[in-house]
Amino acid sequence: MRKHFSAMKKAGLSLAFFAFISVLLVAMTNSLTKDKIIENQAMMLLSALNEVVPTDRYDNDLASSKIILTSQDTGFAKDTPVYLATLNGVPSTAIFEVTTLKGYSGAMTLLIGINANDQTLSGVRIVNHKETPGLGDKMETRKSNWVLAFNGKSLNNPDMNGWQVKKDGGKFDQFTGATITPRAIVNAIKSTLIYAQSNMNTLFQAGVK
């Protein structure tokens, strides 16, 4: 019995010792890489935002001028961060990071840039999705130019009935073999445009504070 106990003690202690070394190693790597990772993530976010709003359209620190819309106040599916781009202090573009749950497989995250002056789309990018590869992923810019068709569109162009995929009688192409994904994207953009129409000024006032 005593022998068993001492064996257990030895095993436990040596395991604790190895665990300590491992934790030390991981903690060291974490502290060495932490700042670089945060910096990289900020750069990636900024380059994604720059795809939606060109760099000559704003001069503020875009990544940090962010407000978050809570889902219960606004009707968005998830809490929605909004990045506010200003040029010489004048509101230029608001970029909504919208999540839609209506995709074919799980949530899709879109960056939707809406110009402040005339409520047109400055650009749309899908930054995160789990749609079927080869079928539902044609909204990625490296697969096709489909998503660029939204540039310059607004609630008047096309009209409200036009904000659907062609299969539903609207103006926007669906992909061959995949209707649910484009439908979800078109709907998400449409509802964001509707939200922006009445809230654009409030957003920038909140952001300036």
Add this chain to the structure above:
Amino acid sequence: MTDTITVDDSLGEKIEGGTCAPEECKKIVMDGLWHNNPGLVQLLGLCPLLAVTGNFINGLGLGIATIITLTASNTIISFTRNWVRKEIRIPYYVLVIASIVTVIDLSMNAFSPELHSVLGIFIPLIVTNCVIIGRAEAFASRNKIPRAALDGFMMGLGFTLVLVALGGMREFIGNGTLFSDAAVMFGSQASNWTIRFFDNYQGLLLAILPPGAFLGMGFLIAMKNVVDKKLKK
């Protein structure tokens, strides 16, 4: 009653002798690449294998990450094999593998964010790859460092070959292309590496979806068995 639990050694592969003689090295290499291939013979690590092989490049990405992890874990486990008591060896392996994967994940995220944005989802998957703990138990814990490292590298390479074969096969049948998305791994100069075999190919979706992974895997194993049979004759 002794204070150690006896372990069945029959499953392990221990090669006697100190140095890595050419004959033994050749055996380790051939085991990893063919006779005891982790993907086709040991059938270990099927979860990441089937999940990510939608195209060639994804397969290659996971393969490289697996080679690094497997070589590092085999080396460390072989280095510490005389100090680790048999009773705690399994939790110890888990500890080592989890630490290595975390360190690789963090370093890659810091120093190569583009590559990490592609491989990022596969790297945590490597922890679930039983081939790594399998090699730790069956080989690294019983052999000297150079051999354990060679075994890790060769097993990783064998696994990578299966990944790229399956990924290439599924991409070719499913999309009619090869090397698409190479740019995410090799930078923008690789953006025109994609080979398109047919014009207006509609694609066979089944090959890209999960069932295609199982079917392709089955064909690969069957093909290996056919080749083995031919070699015997």
